[in-house]
Amino acid sequence: MIRLLPDAVANQIAAGEVIQRPSSAIKELVENAVDSGATDVRIVVKDAGKTMIQVIDNGSGMSETDARMAFERHATSKIRNAEDLFSLHTMGFRGEALPSICAISEVDVRTRREGDKLGTHLIIAGSRVECQEPCVCDKGTVITVKKLFFNTPARRKFLKSDSVELSNIVREFERMALVNNHIRMGLDTGTRTVDLRAGSFKQRIIGLWKSGLDNQLLPINVETSLVKIEGFVSRPEFARRRNPLQFLIANGRNMRHPYFHKAIVGCYESLIAPDTQPCYFLKFTVDPQSVDVNRSPTKDDIKFEYEQQIWPILQAAVKAALGRFSAVPSIDFTSDAIPVRPLKEGELPKEPVIDMPEDYNPFKTDYERKPSASNWESLYENFSRGRKETGQVMTEAPMMSDMMMSDMQKKEVAEVQDETLFEKELKDELAPMCMQYASKYIITSSRHGLMIIDQHRAHVKILYEEFMRRVKNMEVVSQSVMFPEALVLDESQRAALLEIEDDLRRLGFSLEYESGETWMITSLPAMLKNGNPKDIVLRILDSVTEDSANYGLDARGEVSIASRAALMMARSSAIRRGEKLSAVEMEHLCAELFALPDPALTPNGNRVFCLLDQSRLDSLFQ
Template sequence: MSDVIRLLPDSVANQIAAGEVIQRPASVIKELVENAVDAGATDIKIFIKDAGRTLIQVVDNGNGMSETDARMAFERHATSKISAADDLFTLRTMGFRGEALPSICAISQVEIKTRTDEMQLGTRVLINASVVETQEPCACDRGVNIMVKNIFFNVPARRKFLKSDNVEISNIMREFERLALVNNNIRMSIDLGTRKMDLRAGSFKQRIVDIWKNNLDPHLLPINVDTTLIKINGYISRPENARRRNPLQYLIVNGRNMRHPYFHKAIMNCYESLIASETQPCYFLKFEVDPASIDVNIHPTKSEIKFEYEQEIWPILQASVKASLGKFGAVPSIDFTSDVLPVDPLPDGESPERPSLDIPENYNPFVEQRNSFGAEGSDSGFSGGFFPNEGRETSGRRFSSGDRHRDSVPRNWDSLYAGFMSGKGSVASKVVEGAEGEVTTLRLESAGLSGAAGSNGVLPDMEKAATIGAICFQHAQSYIITSSREGLIIIDQHRAHVRILFEKYMSQIERSEQVSQAIMFPDTLTLDPEFRVALSEVEEELSRLGFQIEYEEENRWRIAGVPAMLKDSDPKDVVLRILESVTEDGVNYGSESKVADQLSERMALAMARSTAIKRGQRLSPDEMEHIVGELFSLPDPAYTPNGNPVYCLLDPQKLESLFR
């Protein structure tokens, strides 16, 4: 048998690595900027054309490279950051694997110009899909000027699945914000063609304000903690500034952005009783730890980091956040240093006057109470006492202060239930205690169902009841449970209402009922950079659908009018939801009608999600029955417009298996 295992060519290996390291144009910017930072640059300029598809150019004033280094840098696993395995535990640089540049040149056409201080002339290298075409001397400034052209030109499938321009630009802006936030001591600028951003070098807080303008400055609370294990500094937002959409949450360790759900949960716990359940705070925190206590080599993008002492860091992080919230008055507190209220002392020998009460002699509150509710001579419809008594007179005996007999209380309890279970069209009610102690009323519409619950109190057959009237009850104030011929149905009340409202709003839009309605007190809309790009893309369609959004200043807009069907919605929340959807999923540009249809669907979904009942909201039996009826009258009730399941069905076989 011949040998079948062989070494892959470098070009193929680089393309495989590129699939992990380079996912989109924003990934290229991340790798190139981090290389510029490692090279000691103090000024980094980024130029983008066609959302990165045609050109990504990064220019820095760092140390530059020699002729040999300029060519070696594009070889796989060639790096100047480490030389031995032990160096992985003392990392102070952003890059160290030597995979980024080979991965980039494997899926694009690269041109690089570079010069060091010692060189009079620089060098220019052209690389096409990992193949070095030319290398020649050239005149250039100190540092590196690298151009990445036609990304994924030799991987058509990857290029085809890039999102629309506004989505890719939003991702580029988001990556630029992360890089600029970490490297606040470096001047950074980006030119997207349609808009530019130039950030000066400055303090951490100045960089936050420069990126997000004046949105956060008044609401930032500082944190500065220094222990032998970790040093934490940065800012958190006040509870009242928590965001429902797009919270700004950044964790940085040793100058590197990271995602860390464990530390995120520690911060969220500090805000647990201070903010609404559907909102999240903003935070910008920098950690400084011993490089030997973390492992950054666990993910191709180096965005996930493993901490050796994360259990010990948790209480330090929580204590620092809580201390900042308390110190700066973000939570209510008792001021023990304030003076007590002034009280004039009584003269010596005097005691305070006792208040006098004008109480009639032999006053008995129980006698008065009985008289007011139907004792002898009262106007009440009851013959005596508090309870009705059918066919029997009560003695009218009154309670005395020393002898509280209750013989006068009627004992004929059947009168309370007279007519309760009889009569066509009546409603029988039963009280069921839920798993969490909630008391829920089950309404059995007994139209045509004689004896729905008999004298033994047994509920009717579920399948039969489902054909005559809905039997619904609520669990955990989030789920509606009902029955059908196929089994037990558990419905997510929020998603069900979203599905119902989406169909309602879409029908109104299709009938051209989207009339604009002016707002008496316009909402102010403050947008982050990636949302500004999305708004410029869809502003015309939003106007056609009935929104009146007026520009005020650099990052502020005013919502002066909304579609009339938004009367029960928060206009600001709806607009942000639409922009978030466009930012994440993009718009597939084709004919104008197709774009309009996509935006109409997103607006309808955004409005539905904004106005639908929420999880945790208590519903009456009538409301539950109405939702169930409306849901199952739709042509496709099983899923929300974005594909989430609305309900699940437990068929008889599944139920039987649970009890075996």
């Protein structure tokens, strides 16, 4: 009953662990090129790697026999026995990458060693050798992978869009280029070419991310008997709310290490805002025998024997860098307070579009402009404005006589008093008294028990549903900005922008290309009140490359750009945890939340409130 699997089947099983997407294949091929002693590695992809991946290196090359053996399972030049696993100095060592790749694609190899007159040409498709013959080629190796997952259609079907896969390729290239700063590396995606010359670690960082990082980084260099730590951390004032650049490298290998990440972030605890993260680029050099890299097929989960001893060394090094260079927020008096884009020849200045109701009268009192229950935006204007301007909690004004009210005011009062049956039941369901706990939660009671509401998630849900309603009813109004804001985009963000630019325009966002890597935000949705436009646009672009499980679905069950934009705007504009609310504000928030058809969960499935029923409360008191 127990039989050995054929090599082709075994290789496809291994490919499921090693080669999950085009970026995984590129990672394995580049690591082989680095291990071969290459000083120049080029990557060419077509259709985000789905149609073709080509890796060109000037390494040692392979003989005719080695080229054939390289695609046999567990064939490797990196180790000879089990003891070698505990003293690894190479990127690869399993001998699974090449056979896994050729099991799910068509592979074309051209390779030649330094002293050989002729090289070797090898073609393999689905683990079957179709051709091997001599050829004329340069020293080194050229591996071309075509039709990835051609014989595993289920896995190919689950690949993401080209922009998502291209973004993963770019990020994988960034990780590999950062580790191998001593090697010249290039990437050609078909739409853009990146060429990085060999240089220092800092030169490679600046070459990859040209966003003014030169003045943001603080050097770290400490060496002990256990570990050598070198690299850079960012100044506190340059901490990022989104997409922080965080890289840890152990013995020339990228790694994920939550324990060391926590040690680094802890050094910034009192220096940066709670919702921001510092950037860091740190290399750890330790005895290879004190680390275990053979924990996962991706080889990025690394276990340190002395990680508890390395923790205080790492913290001391980061804190010393922050203190030595007086890393405290400062004001840059040399930069413009507001970036202003000069008008092009023949261009006229745009008049800002002001979104205000037709019946707006600046001479009316605040009470006279009191919103109706159906006017959602105005209902929430007092969340922050009332306390900031008056420093007092909002109070109800006395009723005005019919003689004192205008027709518009009578209509507004009638709308407030004309409640639906559902709203009356809702008021019966929720007690009129709400209290706030820890400036995070709203506690109230209902017929079914004690209700605890997350104020931030509740407001996110309300804002999201309102924006989606406006999109559905085509009520989104675009508003030009008086001073366009500059936006610097990396390769993956540019690819995402090209894909969704028309969708963003329909949602009220307009971006105009300026020069180089810079775009200008020229208009925004009028309903965007408190959020940072630059941050929201960047979050939307990054969301295009992320898993769709993090976002709401449209009517067709798909993740639309509108749902992504709505969630990003809601998260950016919603009241925060830690913000104190008045009793009126809490009641308004609860009323709007429970007027929604599905108030229990946020668009991405997080719980908005929890209910402690009578039996649960009784059990707490036994």
